[in-house]
Amino acid sequence: MATARILMRSAAGPASGEVERARGLLERAWDNGFVRKTLLVVVLALIWETYGRLLDNPLLFPSFTETLAALADRVADGSLPARAWTSIKVLLMGYAAGVVLAGLLTVLAIGTRLGSDFLETMTAMLSPLPAIALLPLALIWFGLGNGSLVFILIHSVLWPVALNTHSGFRAVSQTLRMVGRNYGLKGFAYIRKILIPAAFASILTGLKIGWAFAWRTLVAAELVFGVASGQGGLGWFIFENRNLLEIPAVFAGLLTVITIGLVVENLIFRTIERRTVLRWGTQT
Amino acid sequence: MATARILMRSAAGPASGEVERARGLLERAWDNGFVRKTLLVVVLALIWETYGRLLDNPLLFPSFTETLAALADRVADGSLPARAWTSIKVLLMGYAAGVVLAGLLTVLAIGTRLGSDFLETMTAMLSPLPAIALLPLALIWFGLGNGSLVFILIHSVLWPVALNTHSGFRAVSQTLRMVGRNYGLKGFAYIRKILIPAAFASILTGLKIGWAFAWRTLVAAELVFGVASGQGGLGWFIFENRNLLEIPAVFAGLLTVITIGLVVENLIFRTIERRTVLRWGTQT
Amino acid sequence: MAAVQAFSPAAAGEAAPVLLDVDGVTLRYKTPGAVVTATERVSFQVGVSDRFVLLGPSGCGKSTLLKAVGGYMRPSEGRITIKGRTVTEPGPDRMMVFQEFDQLLPWKTVLENVMFPLLDARRLGHREAEEKARHYIEKVHLTRAVDSYPHTLSGGMKQRVAIARGMAMEPDILLMDEPFAALDALTRRTCQDELLQLWEETRFTVMFVTHSIAEAIKIGNRILLLSPHPGRVKAEVEGVDTVSPTDGSAGRLEKEIHDMLFSDTGHGA
């Protein structure tokens, strides 16, 4: 064979429809993230119940059913929803303010070298300070009441969100930066249209951490800080019941926090994730 | 001109040495991050001093110099260093344990779908819970003493580190993953040799946040929790002095936390950053 | 046959009015370890409506030069001016098609990627922008992928989106860094033709980096040959548009340039 030969291939027949392997109902249900997670939660609840019963010390650690009963009680008399709502209102205020401030600080940090030094130094200095350390200042500046709570919430949301956002911005690829500046984008427009979407996965992580820590702080702050007047929020609910040794009610309060956490994660953060980073392929 | 012409260019003369623009000492000092940050810290201290003096209420908010004096006092009598050391020991234990656990959870989450569900669900559920909620469990499991403190520290380190690590892993580019698997890397080797370095910027952010929150939690926990025996750590120091109305000493304790934060950020985290992500160009 | 001449500044003067003047430009990268000189004392001028091609070995500093013209880097020596004004920052008057595959915004579909600078930098209305975007997307044969996100495209498809984006902007100066390198022969030819046709229509100025001598001759009217690392100007080819692929003059020029490059011993190693 001394010459090259071109062998034509007749086109294959029309492709058949995709050969979906037959899969059982169970297997398909298992593929559904929601089903898997629900199962997981059920298993955790079972473990709680079992452990609670074995321990048999309802003053320390009530079983899941005792907690549920207390929860039903407090939901029925309206106290728990009202408390939760009070907390959520303050929480949202503090969270929003913290996120906005984090945004401002990061914008500053991205824009100027001094801003970046400032963010890094402030984060390193302030973020290890416990909320209680800020109490005297909060009291001077905002007096008793929601103002101070919001201030303390900001303290716990600001730093993780700012750190994650800043680190995300710094990890945006050189090429994307150049593309953005090629379009003549500068300052805030550049950040909004290039850096934020490009660093979105990182920002989202920051928002999740900020959210969690806002809850922690709120519950703890209401405890140290109490309530100015009125009825107080979930943290107060937990604290009050703790002091009254109504431990199942304490756990009902905690269960409320857990439930809200699950709902927010799965309804809000998951949805955002699905519509952004997962769709864009910037996260798998 | 109907034809193309090739015009030879004689090579340019040897390049002169780089024309370094003459720059003032000040300007060069300003270029040094350390100088800038030191200046920043000095300015912040000045603001503190001024505000403290204007406020003129050392019981609420002592000035910087008053705080320094108290600090010098407590350092001289050895109490503050001893307290700080007690805290740092517990902190490091809790931090290390939290980071290791976060690593394990993330490894699980990367390896299997159920692990990933587990991590997400657990994070969403547990991370908003305040440390105080875990107190009863900590007491049952670990009793009074450092065991419980470590447990609570783990709770505040684990979730942010795991979230950031997981999100960092998920953002590793498809190509790098394929390269890693091409080398036959699997399981832990794959994570260690590919995912961890590729997601290092994100992991580092998680470690920073975890560090900060470990401090916060430690101080707050010692406060709620008390001390088993011996003298307690920085948190107890702060609480004790607060009750004794030794406010400058309280601030000296806080200043210690701030200083440790600055040192860790600038000596440890910065150095790691300089040797890794900055050198690799994965962060700017 | 192309005439090989010694360079004389007068000979360059016959071109169109000077738009871009690169004068004795040295470009350096500072890395933690060392300073890398990418190009050394490079000088050339690009006239209005020139199709100026940079040709040179890998790593000789072509992309770096393009980035400097784009305004992303400051020369450590020399000056870059456009219409007499020193280049200080990037801008949409100099649309850039980068060499990298990750130059598309991952959070925008193909259509949105092409539309984005039209809306944002050229301030077109939404309908007009979409029309224009679809037009150029069709030109690079990506109509079927118009609503896909970049991560679902093949390498060549990504580059075609970037080409469409650059062309749709119809900028004064188009800076293209090996835009067709990832394309197969056929697609490449279509894209080359589209580029030339667009040039016929709007007579923009284009600076074009390529590795293919044939492509340089097809696209350019002037070619700058760079020496290996660090890049210096080795020769300049003028009147490239006077050669024709049909009478063999293009082939001869290609061979000449080829020989010139290949005879060189100083390959950047």
Added chain:
Amino acid sequence: MAAVQAFSPAAAGEAAPVLLDVDGVTLRYKTPGAVVTATERVSFQVGVSDRFVLLGPSGCGKSTLLKAVGGYMRPSEGRITIKGRTVTEPGPDRMMVFQEFDQLLPWKTVLENVMFPLLDARRLGHREAEEKARHYIEKVHLTRAVDSYPHTLSGGMKQRVAIARGMAMEPDILLMDEPFAALDALTRRTCQDELLQLWEETRFTVMFVTHSIAEAIKIGNRILLLSPHPGRVKAEVEGVDTVSPTDGSAGRLEKEIHDMLFSDTGHGA
């Protein structure tokens, strides 16, 4: 002149023992919106020591096919077997040179990048690995950048590191996805020659994606032509290594393939 024949399975039988068997393979991507079929019922066989070239328009599924052979994707239809065993996962026996520029590990220098798989997958000693790595880095003319981190390299330099890494592994099968696309004519020729020389020495099997017909003829002994999206096998060229660039037979084959591709009307739009 190449003979155009109707395909008959018997004609393929004369090649070396079959190493890789791709049998009726359909590859699909599932995206949230839709299912994209990249290749449809593609069949071919690669023999031991074949230099098998995939040629086809942008977006026709060449990279996807390579990834499937590499073990990164499961076919939705058909089967891929190597030495009779179905491909289920990636492994260092099939070293891959990807099309993307970001395939180097950013946290390793050029030398470390080339050494890493030698140490890790081939389990060489440190000295031996370093020696081998330096050898291949020299072959792709990157000695001066041996201690640089990838982000300080030009596009072409990055690809050359990946090529050196692939070649240094001296694998049974080398899968190369447009490895030379970002290289200038001269560097490209050097790299092609190095690849062929390595093949002479170790007779590994190589699957090679390229856009250049000339390169396909230079590198391959067999060429598979794919039709536009979704990719199907259009033709197969055998005995490519029998043509020679000096007697003009290579040029004729190139023109034939060229005409065949360009005559096609179904360009993937």
Added chain:
Amino acid sequence: QTKTEISLSRQLGILYLPTHVIEKRKLIESEAQKLGLSGVTTSWVSFSSSSAQQDALISGNVDIINTGTGPLLLMWDRTRGAVKGIVASSAQPNLLVSRDPRIKTLADFQPGDKIAVPTVKVSTQAILLQMAAAKMFGPDKWNHFDTLTVQMGHADALVAMRNAGHEIKNHFGAPPFQHYALKDVPGAHVVTTSAEIIGGPLSQGQFFTTTKFADANPKIIQAVRNAAAEAKAFIENNPKEAVAIYKEVTSDKTPAEDLLALLAQPGMSEWSLQPQGTMKFAAHLHMTGALKTMPASWKDYYLPVAHDLAGN
């Protein structure tokens, strides 16, 4: 099983002076020795709040805790009698101090006035206010003052009192903070006291433990009672040394003479062993529903070891 290593909780403060004396002078150890139980050791764990002490007791991490009447009653109630008091150790008064010239008596409080208490609704001070309200406005108005209360730690509240501009002008505190406020806040005066509301002293610190521990360690319980008695005697006879012990344990820098002067204030040397005012407290808590069972007598929630005392 009998234990020889006993762990006890302590809170730091002048209220808990007997515990500090017992700790430093190793009174439990010596009293146990006298009862024929040798080798007893004690370890003292610091807590910042009573709820942490409760958790520690329930989880078995400490054997005996020392804190207020409210927690004792609640623990007794919730555990259905599995936690009981041993003896009381202090019953010093709580003073409601105001620096608002308008406020002379409880009746002068208007909506908008703020009273700082350590914990809203559940602290001794908050409950005292409830008891006062029930007396003044009728049993169903017991929570009349609740809306005025503001939660602040003693130290923070004192700082607020000292700040002329602060919105907190009233503090229902505890020793020594209330005495500091009276001493150096201009215009500070007493509005009411726990003694006034209860009609006598109210036990502040009392030892309590689980009945399980008590049953297993009767001698220890007896030793605790004896130690408390001895501590009372020691403080009364050697106030200077007691104060020195206090300063050592708490590292309080207040001059010793000031502390002695503080102890000389009315009601401040009330270290009796018998529970005082606890039944009134219990009755109130039962009325508000916090206590589910009303004890028939204080002896219900005190161990037999204290039953010979004249408690109420």
